[in-house]
Amino acid sequence: MPGSRGKAVVCVSGGLDSCVCAAIAASERDELYFLHADYGQRTQARERECFEHLARHFKAADRLVCELKHLGEIGGSSLTDKRIQVSEADLESGKIPTSYVPFRNAHFVTIAVSWAEVLEAKAVYIGAVEQDSSGYPDCRREFYDAFQRVIDLGTRPATRIKILTPLIGMKKSEIVRLGASLGAPFELTWSCYKSSDLACGTCDSCALRRRAFAEAGIADPIQYAV
């Protein structure tokens, strides 16, 4: 029920999944606190812009934008190290793509938990997707189950924060359908890993998004280069 369950921190990258995740959070909580990170990723400025638009759309009670320059300095990913090429989509191989940023989602959840503890928010939402995704280890359900225990043990005894991953078991096309049913503003999102003006259409993230909209039978409002 909207308005029934207090505050929540929502991790919002500015992509499709985080937009739908925010729409779910908006339907379940009264006050949303939007968290975003710049970490030297290639399309940082565009993602940030989408985050700000989404925060306005969902009437976020507050916003926190973190600069995680160290993730860029640490490197090890084609998203943050320009010497590593963003690979073309290979959705069937089961290999972890070059875009994997080591342990990235742990950074987002950790910041969200610190903020939630101070806000006395009872929930942290993150739009991680396990199935039908890129195979990042930090997108798996068991990772978040384990993280829940870290939260329970690493915060004050009176603190009760649940980590919620409402999309984790969904197919990407189901996420698109659910988002459409909740009126999620897809036109305010950015998914491409390579480009910030016109989505490349061929990177892993573009490929997953296009397949999802096609399977859902819903038009993607974003334009693609090819």
Next chain:
Amino acid sequence: MPGSRGKAVVCVSGGLDSCVCAAIAASERDELYFLHADYGQRTQARERECFEHLARHFKAADRLVCELKHLGEIGGSSLTDKRIQVSEADLESGKIPTSYVPFRNAHFVTIAVSWAEVLEAKAVYIGAVEQDSSGYPDCRREFYDAFQRVIDLGTRPATRIKILTPLIGMKKSEIVRLGASLGAPFELTWSCYKSSDLACGTCDSCALRRRAFAEAGIADPIQYAV
């Protein structure tokens, strides 16, 4: 054995415990990667200076200093919010002191793990102390045990990173004795939460340190105001 077990990332605040932890790491690994965070804490500049001296002393192969401005923005602690007073020591109450920074050590460990994954380091050291300490929830052994599972699940399948907390079960006086036996450079460390020039002598952190040196029967090379 020194030189026998590859690379390790060491979380180094610049305080007594992290100095002894680094001395242990130096005795067990060949290459140390020193990690430090500025997070808007009151004595940030002094701690940073100690970190740099310790990195030089221990011949760190590389250093990473992270700016976690968001921890300051999130606040909720007397260390990062100047409107909250640093409480005088109360070592017996069992209450969590105002200096607790919500979920702070999770931030340090998370960054250390990302770095370790890219470096292919097999260990992350952190000088957390459970017993005889301030009672922070993120200094407990079970917190690190839970975090180990998050690391195992949230990194690449081939990645093997152990989180090591060699001081966690030690009394503070034992840490001082162990440090002395390893030749840890206590004169390069800073513990005071309040002041950056002359240690106050009365905050929680000063009180714990003084008691530890007194119990160990070892002279503390640091001067105190009172």
